Amino acid sequence: MNELKKTILDYIRREYIEEGDERELKTDTPLITGGIVDSFSMVSLKRFLERKYTVKIPDADATPEVFNTVDSIVKLVERLSAVEV
Amino acid sequence: MATETLPATFRDVMGAELGALKAAGLFKEERVIHAPQGAEIEVEFPAGAPLKKVLNLCSNNYLGLSSHPDVLAAAHAGLDRRGYGMSSVRFICGTQDIHRELENRLTEFLGTEDTLLFSSCLDANAGVFEAILSDKDVMIADRLVHASIVDGMRLCKAAQDTFKHSDMGHLEEKLVEHADKRFRLVITDGVFSMDGDLAKLDEIVALCRKHDAMVFVDDSHASGFIGETGRGTPERFGVLGKVDVITTTFGKALGGASGGCVSGRREIVELCRQRARPYLFSNTLASVIVAATLKVLDLVSATTGRRDRLEQNARIWRRLLTEAGFDIKAGESPIVPVMLYNAKLAQDVARDLFAEGVYVVGFFFPVVAKGQARIRTQLSAAHTMVHLDRAIEAFRKVGKKYDILGKSKNEIVERYGL
Numbered sequence: 001m002n003e004l005k006k007t008i009l010d011y012i013r014r015e016y017i018e019e020g021d022e023r024e025l026k027t028d029t030p031l032i033t034g035g036i037v038d039s040f041s042m043v044s045l046k047r048f049l050e051r052k053y054t055v056k057i058p059d060a061d062a063t064p065e066v067f068n069t070v071d072s073i074v075k076l077v078e079r080l081s082a083v084e085v
Numbered sequence: 086m087a088t089e090t091l092p093a094t095f096r097d098v099m100g101a102e103l104g105a106l107k108a109a110g111l112f113k114e115e116r117v118i119h120a121p122q123g124a125e126i127e128v129e130f131p132a133g134a135p136l137k138k139v140l141n142l143c144s145n146n147y148l149g150l151s152s153h154p155d156v157l158a159a160a161h162a163g164l165d166r167r168g169y170g171m172s173s174v175r176f177i178c179g180t181q182d183i184h185r186e187l188e189n190r191l192t193e194f195l196g197t198e199d200t201l202l203f204s205s206c207l208d209a210n211a212g213v214f215e216a217i218l219s220d221k222d223v224m225i226a227d228r229l230v231h232a233s234i235v236d237g238m239r240l241c242k243a244a245q246d247t248f249k250h251s252d253m254g255h256l257e258e259k260l261v262e263h264a265d266k267r268f269r270l271v272i273t274d275g276v277f278s279m280d281g282d283l284a285k286l287d288e289i290v291a292l293c294r295k296h297d298a299m300v301f302v303d304d305s306h307a308s309g310f311i312g313e314t315g316r317g318t319p320e321r322f323g324v325l326g327k328v329d330v331i332t333t334t335f336g337k338a339l340g341g342a343s344g345g346c347v348s349g350r351r352e353i354v355e356l357c358r359q360r361a362r363p364y365l366f367s368n369t370l371a372s373v374i375v376a377a378t379l380k381v382l383d384l385v386s387a388t389t390g391r392r393d394r395l396e397q398n399a400r401i402w403r404r405l406l407t408e409a410g411f412d413i414k415a416g417e418s419p420i421v422p423v424m425l426y427n428a429k430l431a432q433d434v435a436r437d438l439f440a441e442g443v444y445v446v447g448f449f450f451p452v453v454a455k456g457q458a459r460i461r462t463q464l465s466a467a468h469t470m471v472h473l474d475r476a477i478e479a480f481r482k483v484g485k486k487y488d489i490l491g492k493s494k495n496e497i498v499e500r501y502g503l
Contacts, residue, residue: 018249035455040235041228041247 055080104499122151149467151341181368196325199354206345207233211360214241221267275304288324298366308394309338409424410490419464427501431458441479446465456503
């Protein structure tokens with residue numbers, strides 16, 4: 001697993017998983033439709049990504065679909081990082 | 086005809102969306118009540134069915150005042166003395182003496198500096214954040230706050246963040262993370278409506294003092310009965326006067342009709358009076374409700390008998406459910422969730438309880454987290470021991486049918502799935 005995926009997975013575990021919740025979290029685990037992250041609390045994940053990877057995520061990209069798995073989030077960050085560079 | 090102006094596909098698209106709601110089991114049907122609100126009501130369900138007398142365990146009529154004769158008399162007198170409607174917003178020609186009187190009484194009751202009435206607490210929550218915060222500020226909310234707070238926050242330009250439910254360590258991390266903001270407002274419900282647990286308000290106030298942040302509490306499920314004299318969660322946690330903004334409703338314990346308020350620091354309330362859009366652009370609270378709410382405040386201030394009875398009922402009901410072998414959320418409020426975990430099971434149990442004469446509702450995702458389906462029972466001071474005995478008998482019978490009595494979460498999930 002690459003560093004980017006690991007960092008985002010670690011953040012999601014720390015930020016969203018409640019103590020005692022033993023659900024396995026993988027890069028293809030549905031976050032929004034799986035009830036781990038809701039649209040209300042998604043904003044802290046967006047801010048984390050923007051600060052950590054110095055990218056600006058446009059509102060059009062910050063959708064529940066894109067934020068639904070770590071895999072699709074990684075694709076978004078990689079695309080935006082490439083644009084920034 | 087109006088229908089001719091609809092885009093040809095509109096009915097098809099909307100029909101498909103309604104069909105999808107039905108297929109997902111999320112379609113809500115109203116049960117029509119043919120009686121005043123109370124511990125026992127006559128219900129028509131499904132539509133056209135003969136009326137059924139049931140015990141009501143799902144209303145917010147916590148103090149049993151919704152149909153109290155003194156409240157009804159005050160409403161009638163208010164109607165006679167101040168009329169039916171004002172046909173105006175507050176600041177044009179919609180403020181009567183009794184509106185000001187109620188605001189002053191609420192300020193005294195809640196232990197704050199000033200109060201502003203709204204048509205509902207939903208309106209109060211929709212208006213307050215935008216009125217007092219700007220893009221220089223941040224709102225940090227508990228993740229389980231009421232939907233109306235979420236909507237209100239979305240209307241405000243301040244940055245948004247959330248903390249894990251009642252997790253004080255996580256809240257402090259957020260307060261530190263946002264230390265660069267002009268103002269930080271920590272937002273919580275006083276009593277959380279789905280779990281029935283109380284915010285750790287003393288700890289939240291202490292953290293906010295430490296980090297120079299402000300505290301907002303929606304006390305809709307607490308005003309009138311939580312705390313020794315029913316002043317709400319600030320009284321319960323010994324922080325009366327230390328909460329910067331309180332919103333609450335008159336639509337639950339305090340008479341149950343409608344209406345709400347923002348109460349708190351003088352400048353905050355005054356800014357709401359100047360800027361809050363639901364206050365500026367929506368009609369004044371009806372005089373009849375104002376008059377009745379004044380009477381409710383008289384009643385709850387004169388004696389703690391009703392809130393004491395409610396507290397006792399909640400304690401007895403929690404004990405009865407536990408002794409019967411149900412898995413309930415621990416707590417001290419009159420909201421007592423019976424955990425069933427599986428959405429279909431929650432709906433089936435609620436339906437069978439209705440057949441047994443007990444009116445409760447099953448809640449499941451997205452109203453509560455996935456795998457946390459439940460039946461939310463709510464106690465009232467109007468419930469008697471006879472009512473509670475009848476209710477537990479029905480719960481035992483239905484619980485036995487589904488073989489969930491004495492079963493752990495794992496055993497229920499193993500049998501019914503999540």
